[in-house]
Amino acid sequence: MKKLLTILIAALMSVCALFSFTACGNQKDPDKLYVGMECGYAPFNYTQTTDENGALKISNAPGYANGYDVLIAKKIAESLGKELVIVKYEWDALIPAVQSGALDFIIAGMSRTDERKESIDFSEPYYTSQLVIVVRKAEEGGKFANAKTLADFNGAKIVAQNGTFHDKALNAQGPAFGITRATPMESFPLMINALKTKAVDGYVAEDPGAQADCAANSEFTYIPLVNNDTGFTTTPGDVEISVGLKKGSEYLTAINDALAKISKEERSSLLETAIRNSFGNSVA
Structure with a gap:
């Protein structure tokens, strides 16, 4: 019963977030990528009060998002030629949100476990x-x-x-x-x-x-x-951190191509930057 309640709550949160994009005729812009994360897991993704160090405004909550996941998302958006939109979600609501179409994909320090692969597709890993x-x-x-x-x-x-x-x-x-x-x-x-x-x-x-x-x-x-x-x-x-997408998403090949362009050395540099920038910032 508790598990069922958790699933229902997560689904409701997903629907509410989707409504925030579509209310008042504000449909999702096809030139933008809507990427979900918790914005509370430094140094992968966290919230700060300014746009310092290249942080992006969170679309549906106060504050700016930064971290390794944001840096990876920027690289992918640049490769796809689209504007990046960061959307804040609770962890359990991320997969329902991408399944419903409220999100284009998840970049949130999520590993591609066998259980999750039954619900969504995953890219090649960008971190272990x-x-x-x-x-x-x-x-x-x-x-x-x-x-x-x-x-x-x-x-x-x-x-x-x-x-x-x-x-x-x-x-x-x-x-x-x-x-x-x-x-x-x-x-x-x-x-x-x-x-x-x-x-x-x-x-x-x-x-x-x-x-x-x-x-x-x-x-x-x-x-x-x-x-x-x-x-x-x-x-x-368990340990391969990847981008999560809706089953059959048209973005999968493009995301893998974008990730392939980021060398091991550059990934290490991006992570070091994210760790350094997260010092002293909120993780809430």
């Missing part, structure tokens, strides 16, 4: 993630600041974002290491607050996100786990 755990520093009362492997988190209460493979990995693998899985939360800002208030001992993140969060919160540090070694067991589909 590494799962880590953010904790409080020892001098801030953190009990797990010196951990090296998942086994060192025995007795810890760890949280992950709802609806992500982070949470699935934590749920499936955590108990074997004596880890208590906290009730998953809807966003990273909520998890950051939970760690600040000591409601949890840590949260699962990706390496760049952990770097940004620790830079913004001096009481935090993170444990640099290695997938399939000292950390979580993952599959390529």
